[in-house]
Amino acid sequence: MTVSEPLTSGGPKTATGPPILELVGVTKRFGGLLAVNDVTFSVQKGAIISMIGPNGAGKTTAFNMVTGIYTPSGGDVRFNGQSIVGLPPHRIAKLGITRTFQNIRLFAYVTAVDNVMVGEHCKMRQNVFQSMFTTPGARREERAVENRAMDMLRGLGLERYADTYARNLPYGLQRRLEIARALASGPELLLLDEPAAGLNPQEKVELMGVIAQLREKGLTIFLIEHDMRVVMGISDRIVVLDHGEVIAEGLPVEVRNNARVIEAYLGTGAAGQSEPAPPAST
Amino acid sequence: MPDAEVAHADAPDIPAVPEDVPLPATASATAREESSAVFWALVVGGLVFVVAGWLLPWFVEQTANGIGFSPQDVVSSAPTGIGTVLVYVIGAAMVVLLAGVAYDAYCTLTRRGVPFRYSRTRAAVALVGAVGTVVVCVLVVSREEPLFGSLSPLATGSPDNAVWMTLTGFTVLTFVYGLRDWVSAHGQVAFAGIVFLIGALFPLIFGQSQSFIVWGASAAAIYTLLALGLNVVVGFAGLLDLGYAAFFAIGAYTCGSLSSSVHGLHFPFWIVLFIGLAVAALFGAALGAPTLRLRGDYLAIVTLGFGEIIPDAANNNLFGATGGPEGITGIDHPSIFGFNFGIDARPYFWALLVIIAVVILLLRNIQRSRLGRAWAAIREDEIAAAATGVNPVSTKLLAFAIGASVSGFAGAFFGAELGSVTPDSFQFAVSVTVLSTVVLGGIGNNTGVVAGGILVSFIIFWMLAHLQEWLGTFGNKFGLPTLGTIDYSRWVYIVYGAILVGIMLLRPAGLLPSRARKVELQSGTESESLAAVQGRA
Numbered sequence: 001m002t003v004s005e006p007l008t009s010g011g012p013k014t015a016t017g018p019p020i021l022e023l024v025g026v027t028k029r030f031g032g033l034l035a036v037n038d039v040t041f042s043v044q045k046g047a048i049i050s051m052i053g054p055n056g057a058g059k060t061t062a063f064n065m066v067t068g069i070y071t072p073s074g075g076d077v078r079f080n081g082q083s084i085v086g087l088p089p090h091r092i093a094k095l096g097i098t099r100t101f102q103n104i105r106l107f108a109y110v111t112a113v114d115n116v117m118v119g120e121h122c123k124m125r126q127n128v129f130q131s132m133f134t135t136p137g138a139r140r141e142e143r144a145v146e147n148r149a150m151d152m153l154r155g156l157g158l159e160r161y162a163d164t165y166a167r168n169l170p171y172g173l174q175r176r177l178e179i180a181r182a183l184a185s186g187p188e189l190l191l192l193d194e195p196a197a198g199l200n201p202q203e204k205v206e207l208m209g210v211i212a213q214l215r216e217k218g219l220t221i222f223l224i225e226h227d228m229r230v231v232m233g234i235s236d237r238i239v240v241l242d243h244g245e246v247i248a249e250g251l252p253v254e255v256r257n258n259a260r261v262i263e264a265y266l267g268t269g270a271a272g273q274s275e276p277a278p279p280a281s282t
Numbered sequence: 283m284p285d286a287e288v289a290h291a292d293a294p295d296i297p298a299v300p301e302d303v304p305l306p307a308t309a310s311a312t313a314r315e316e317s318s319a320v321f322w323a324l325v326v327g328g329l330v331f332v333v334a335g336w337l338l339p340w341f342v343e344q345t346a347n348g349i350g351f352s353p354q355d356v357v358s359s360a361p362t363g364i365g366t367v368l369v370y371v372i373g374a375a376m377v378v379l380l381a382g383v384a385y386d387a388y389c390t391l392t393r394r395g396v397p398f399r400y401s402r403t404r405a406a407v408a409l410v411g412a413v414g415t416v417v418v419c420v421l422v423v424s425r426e427e428p429l430f431g432s433l434s435p436l437a438t439g440s441p442d443n444a445v446w447m448t449l450t451g452f453t454v455l456t457f458v459y460g461l462r463d464w465v466s467a468h469g470q471v472a473f474a475g476i477v478f479l480i481g482a483l484f485p486l487i488f489g490q491s492q493s494f495i496v497w498g499a500s501a502a503a504i505y506t507l508l509a510l511g512l513n514v515v516v517g518f519a520g521l522l523d524l525g526y527a528a529f530f531a532i533g534a535y536t537c538g539s540l541s542s543s544v545h546g547l548h549f550p551f552w553i554v555l556f557i558g559l560a561v562a563a564l565f566g567a568a569l570g571a572p573t574l575r576l577r578g579d580y581l582a583i584v585t586l587g588f589g590e591i592i593p594d595a596a597n598n599n600l601f602g603a604t605g606g607p608e609g610i611t612g613i614d615h616p617s618i619f620g621f622n623f624g625i626d627a628r629p630y631f632w633a634l635l636v637i638i639a640v641v642i643l644l645l646r647n648i649q650r651s652r653l654g655r656a657w658a659a660i661r662e663d664e665i666a667a668a669a670t671g672v673n674p675v676s677t678k679l680l681a682f683a684i685g686a687s688v689s690g691f692a693g694a695f696f697g698a699e700l701g702s703v704t705p706d707s708f709q710f711a712v713s714v715t716v717l718s719t720v721v722l723g724g725i726g727n728n729t730g731v732v733a734g735g736i737l738v739s740f741i742i743f744w745m746l747a748h749l750q751e752w753l754g755t756f757g758n759k760f761g762l763p764t765l766g767t768i769d770y771s772r773w774v775y776i777v778y779g780a781i782l783v784g785i786m787l788l789r790p791a792g793l794l795p796s797r798a799r800k801v802e803l804q805s806g807t808e809s810e811s812l813a814a815v816q817g818r819a
Contacts, residue, residue, distance in 0.1 A: 067669050093671035105666035110658045111309045118659045122671030124652045128680060131651035132644045142651060161306075168306035185671050 017045035019078075020189055020220050021066065021097075026075035028061050028244075035061045037244040038075070043189070048211065048221045050231045052255075053241035054264055059224045060102055062241070063191050066222075067099050068092040079189070094122040098182040099191035102224070104174045108167035112158060112177055115166050116149035119184025152180045156210065172203040179210065183219075190214065192223035196230045208234050232256065240264070312797040316727075317469025319794055323733060324458045324465065324476060325383060331451025332376050332411070338444040341752040368414050368421075372448070375411030379404060379455060398462060405460030412452035419445050443494075446487040450480060470729050473794075474642070477732060481635045485628040492627070494744070499627040500699055501743035503634035504692050506735030508712075509719040510641055510728060511688025516717065517726030517796065518649060519681035520661030522582040525569075525589020526716050529686035531708035532565050533558040533693025535596060538610040538703040539603060551616030551698055559690035566686025570679045577664075589713050597705040609704030613697050623698070630699045637691055642728050648684070657681055715742065722785055724792030733793045741781055746774040 019042035028036040036058040043049045051059050064070040066077055068089040077084050084092055098119070107115050124145060126138040153159050156176045161169055166177060175195060182190055192211075196204045204227065211221055211234055225231045231238065231252070238255040240248040242264040248255050255261055382404045389397040454476055458465050465472040480487075488494045508530060515523045537558040540549045549557075573584050599606035615623045616633075623629040648654050656677045659667035668674050697703040715738065723734020754766025785793065 069665060069669065088673075088675075089665075089668035090671050090673045093669055098671070099669055101666065101669075105663050107659050107662035107666065110655070110662060114655055114658070118655050118667065118672060119670050121652060121656055121659075122673075126652055128648065128653055128684075131648050131653055134647045134651070138651065163308040163310050164306050165309060181670060 017047075018081075019043060020045040020080060021222065022076075022078040022081075023062070023066070024076045024078065026062070026065060026072045026077060028058070028065060028070060029073040035244050036065070036072075036241075039241070039244070039246050040075075041239050041246055041249055043220060043222050044236075045188075045220055046215065046218060047236040048215055048223070048234050049237050049239065050235040051222070051224045051239045051241060052226070052228075052231055053247075057241040057264075058244040059241050060193055061244075063099060063193055063224065066092075066191060067097060090122065093185060093187075096186075096188035097191065098185055098187040098189075100175070100178040100182050100193055100195060102193040102197065104171075104178055106166035106174055106178055106181070109165055111162065112164055112166055112169065112180075113146065113149050113153060113162040115177060116152050116180050116184045117145055119181045120145045120148065122185055149184060152184055153177075156180045172199050175199065175203075175207070176210070183214070187219070189220045189222060192221065192225075194224050194226060196225055196227045204230055309797055314466070316794065316797060317466050320469030320473045320729065321458060321462065321465050323794060324454060324473060327476075328408075328451045328454030328458060329380065329383060331447050331454065332379065333451075335444045335447030335449075335451060336373070336376060338447065341756050368418055372411050372414040372418070372452075375407045375414065375452070376448075378407045379411070382407075401459050401462050405456055405462075408452050408455035408459055412449060412456055415445060415449040415452055419449065443488050443490050446489075450483070450487055454480075473729050473733075477736075478635065478639060482632070485631055495631060496627040497739075497744050499631035499634060500696070501739040502736055503631055503638065504696055505716065505719060505739040506732055507634065507638055507641065507692040507695075508689050508716045509723065509731045509735045510638070510645065511685045511692070512716050513685075513720050513726065513728065513731045514645065514657075514688070515681050515685035516720055517731070518654065518661070519657040519678060521573075521678065521681060522578060523585045523682075523685070524582045524710075524713055524717065525585040525587070525592075526685075526689065527708040527710070527712035528569070528589045528592035529562045529566055529689040530693045530696070530712065531592050531596060531703075531705075532686075533562040533690030534697040534703045534707070535604055535610065535693070536561045536690070537694035538613045538697040541698075542610055542613040544605060544610050544612065545603075548614055551614065551694070552618070555691065555694045558694040559687045562690030562693065563683040563687035566682040566684075567679045569686075570682035574675055574678055586710075586713075589710060593705045593708045596708070604705075607705060609702055610697070611702040613701050613703065615701070616698050625701075627699070630695060634695055637695075638732075641688055641691070642732070645684075645688075645728060653677070653680060718782060722782065722792055724795040726796035727792070727794055730792050730794030730796070737793070741778060746770075746778060749774065749777070 021043040023039050023041055026036060026039045027034070039058075039062060051062065053059050061070065065072045066084075068084065068087050068091070072085055075085075079092070079095055079097060084095065084097075087095075107118065110118070124141055126135075126141055130138040150159065150162060153162050156179065158173060158177060158180065161173060161177075166174065169177060175198075179190075179192070179195070195211075196207055199207060208230055211223070215221055235252050237250065238248075238252055239246060240255055240258070240261050242260075247260045247264060248258045250258075382400065385395075386397040389395040457476070458472070461472075484498055485495050488498075508526065511529075512523060512526045515521050515526070537551075537554045539545055540547050540554045540557060541551060542548075569585065569588050573581050576584060596604040596609070597607055604610065615625070617623060621629075623633075649657075656667070656672045659670065659672050660674055660677050660681075664674055667677075693703075696707070719734045719738040720731055721734075722738060723732070724730025749770040750766070750768075753768070753770065757763050757765025789795070
C-alpha cells in the first residue's frame with residue numbers, strides 16, 4: 001500500500017460489501033515512463049468511488065488496465081476475486097465491467113438506438129447463420145434487444161433521439177448516450193472517465209442524479225472526475241493519484257483536508273493553509 | 283417502442299429533453315433523401331433506355347441478326363403508313379419527357395420553381411410512349427408492313443433490341459413518374475424491383491445481341507457480385523482490401539479443379555459452388571488473421587500483397603494443381619434438372635441474377651442484426667467497440683470470410699461460364715476495378731453498389747470496347763467518316779478515368795451513398811475510420 005495517510009474513520013460511508021474490484025500493486029510502464037506505479041486499492045460493491053488527481057497522474061491509464069485496453073506491467077487486477085489481467089477488453093466487458101471514455105467515443109455514424117444495441121452484443125445468442133436467415137429466434141431476440149435499448153434511452157431521456165446519428169447529438173446528450181451504451185450490457189461495475197467534462201451546471205446536476213439512481217439499482221460506479229462539486233457530492237470514497245501513485249484514499253472529507261492532496265493540486269506553499277479551498281475544477 | 287413492460291433493470295430515470303428542442307437530422311430523414319436519390323437514378327436510367335433505344339441504329343451497324351428496325355428508322359424514312367404516325371407520337375412523348383426531366387433538374391439545381399408539378403401528365407405521356415411502342419412491336423411482329431409504308435427489308439421477324447429498349451425505358455418512366463410518391467418513400471424496394479425485373483427480361487430485350495448478353499453474364503453480373511462481397515469488408519466493416527481478386531481466383535480455381543478433366547474430378551456444379559464458397563471463406567479468414575492489428579494504409583498494403591501472391595502462385599503452377607499460365611481448361615458446364623447450361627450465356631445470367639438477389643437479401647439481414655451492428659461499431663471505433671463487448675477478432679474475421687465467400691460464388695460461375703480459368707483474369711486491375719465500383723456506387727450501401735456494378739462494368743467492358751464501332755457507324759451515317767478512323771483503344775482509359783473523376787466530383791459520396799456516409803459529408807468532418815477507407819488515415 002502506498003497510502004500515506006492512515007484512515008481515521010472506519011471504512012466507507014455506506015457500502016461495506018466485499019470488494020468488487022481490487023488493484024494489487026498494479027504498475028504500468030511505457031518505455032522509461034512509469035505511468036502507474038504500484039497502485040493498490042479496492043472498490044467495494046455498491047459504492048461510488050472517485051479517482052482524482054492532477055492531469056497526467058495515471059488515472060485513465062489505470063482505467064485502461066482495468067478494462068483490458070492496456071495490460072499491466074506488474075501487479076494484479078481482480079474482479080469479484082478473479083484475476084482479469086491479460087483478458088481482452090470484450091471479455092472483461094462480458095464479465096461485467098463497462099466504461100465511458102474521456103473524449104466521447106460513440107459510434108459516430110450509427111443511430112443512438114443502434115449504439116445502445118451494440119452494448120448488448122455480448123449478451124446476444126444468435127450466430128451468423130441465424131442472423132443471415134433471420135430465424136424466428138433471432139428475430140425475437142432482435143426485437144427484445146431493441147425494446148430494451150429503447151427503454152434505456154427512455155430512462156436517460158434520449159427517446160426522441162433514438163433515430164439520430166450519435167454525432168449529430170448535442171454534446172451533453174452524447175455523454176448520456178455513452179452511459180446508456182455502457183449500461184446496455186448490464187454491467188456490475190461501471191467506469192466513467194470524466195463524465196462531467198464539458199457539461200453545463202444543469203447537465204452536471206442531471207448527471208449526478210443519474211449516477212445516484214444507478215447506484216440505488218445496485219450498480220458499483222468507479223469514476224474519474226475533475227469537478228470537485230460532482231466528486232464531493234456523490235462519492236462514498238475517493239482515491240487520489242499523483243505521478244502514478246496513490247497519495248490518499250478515504251472519505252471525501254478526509255481527502256479534502258489531506259495535506260498531500262492539497263500539495264499535489266496547489267503546490268507546496270498551499271499545504272500549510274488551515275482551511276484550503278477545494279481543488280479547482282478543470 | 284410499445285413494449286414498455288420489458289423495463290430494463292439498470293435504466294435510470296431522468297427527464298426527457300423538452301419537445302421544443304429541435305431535433306437533429308434523423309436516420310429516417312436521411313433515408314427519405316436517399317429514396318429521392320433513387321427516384322432520380324431510376325428516372326435517368328429510364329431516359330437512357332428510351333433515348334439509347336431511339337438512337338441505337340445511328341450508332342450500331344444494321345445486320346441481319348443484329349440491330350434491324352427501330353422507331354427512328356421509320357421516322358428517317360418517308361412518312362407514309364399509319365404506323366409511322368404512331369412512331370412520331372412515340373418520338374413526341376420522348377421529347378416531352380426529356381423536356382420535363384430537364385425542367386425538374388433545372389428546378390432542383392437552381393432551387394426555383396416546383397418540380398414534378400405535372401407528374402401525372404408526365405406519367406400519362408410515358409404511358410402513351412410505352413403503349414405506342416408495344417403497338418409498334420406488335421405491328422412489326424405481325425408484319426403489318428403497309429401501316430409503315432416502305433420499310434427496310436430487315437424489319438421482319440421479332441422486334442429488336444432498339445424497340446424493346448425504348449419500351450423498357452417508357453415503362454420505367456411510367457412507373458417511376460406515376461408512382462412518384464411511393465417510389466420516393468420506398469426507394470430501395472423500387473430500385474430492386476425495377477433492376478431485377480429488367481434483369482430478368484434482359485436476355486429477351488437484347489435477344490438479338492448475343493454479345494451483350496454475354497457481357498451481362500460475364501461482366502455485369504460477376505462484377506456486381508464481387509462488388510457486393512467487397513462492400514462487406516470495405517463498406518460494412520471499414521477494412522480497406524486491395525487484394526480482393528485473390529478470393530475471386532481462389533473460388534474460380536477451386537471450382538475449376540473440382541469439375542474439370544484436369545484432375546479427373548467431375549463433381550456436380552451446385553456442390554462445387556458451395557465448396558468454392560467455403561474455401562474462399564477459409565482463405566478470407568486466413569488473410570484476416572495476420573491483418574487483425576492493422577488498419578487503413580497498412581491493412582491495404584498487406585491485402586495488396588495477398589492479391590499479388592495468389593495469381594502468381596497460380597501462374598507458377600503451385601503443387602502442380604493450377605496448370606500454370608494456361609490455367610485450368612475444360613471446366614464442366616453446370617446443369618440443372620437435366621438441362622445443361624452449355625455455352626449459352628442466358629442461363630448463367632439468370633442463375634447469377636438469382637444468386638445476387640439472394641446475396642443482397644442475406645447481407646441485408648446480416649447488416650440489420652447483431653453482426654452488422656458489430657461491423658459498424660468496429661468501423662467507427664474499434665477500442666470503444668471492444669470495451670462495449672464486441673470481439674474485434676471474430677467480427678473482423680467474419681467480415682473477411684463473408685466478403686470472400688461471395689467472391690467464391692462469382693469465381694465458380696466465372697470459371698464455369700468461360701470453361702477455363704487463367705491467372706490473367708485475377709490481376710491487380712480486377713481488385714482496383716471492384717474497389718472503384720464500390721466507392722463509385724456508394725460505400726456501405728448495397729443499392730448503390732449494384733448501380734455502380736452495372737455502370738462500371740458497362741463503361742469498361744461494353745462502352746469502351748465498342749467506342750470505335752459506335753463512333754465509326756455514327757460518322758458514316760452523318761458524313762463524318764474520319765470519326766471511324768481514330769484509334770480509340772489509346773483513349774479508353776482516359777475516357778474511363780474522366781468518367782470516374784466526373785462522377786466523383788458530381789456525387790462525392792458515390793451514386794447512391796449509404797446514409798452514414800451522406801451524413802458524414804454533410805457534417806463536413808470525417809471519422810478516422812472512413813478516412814482510412816479512403817486511404818488518408
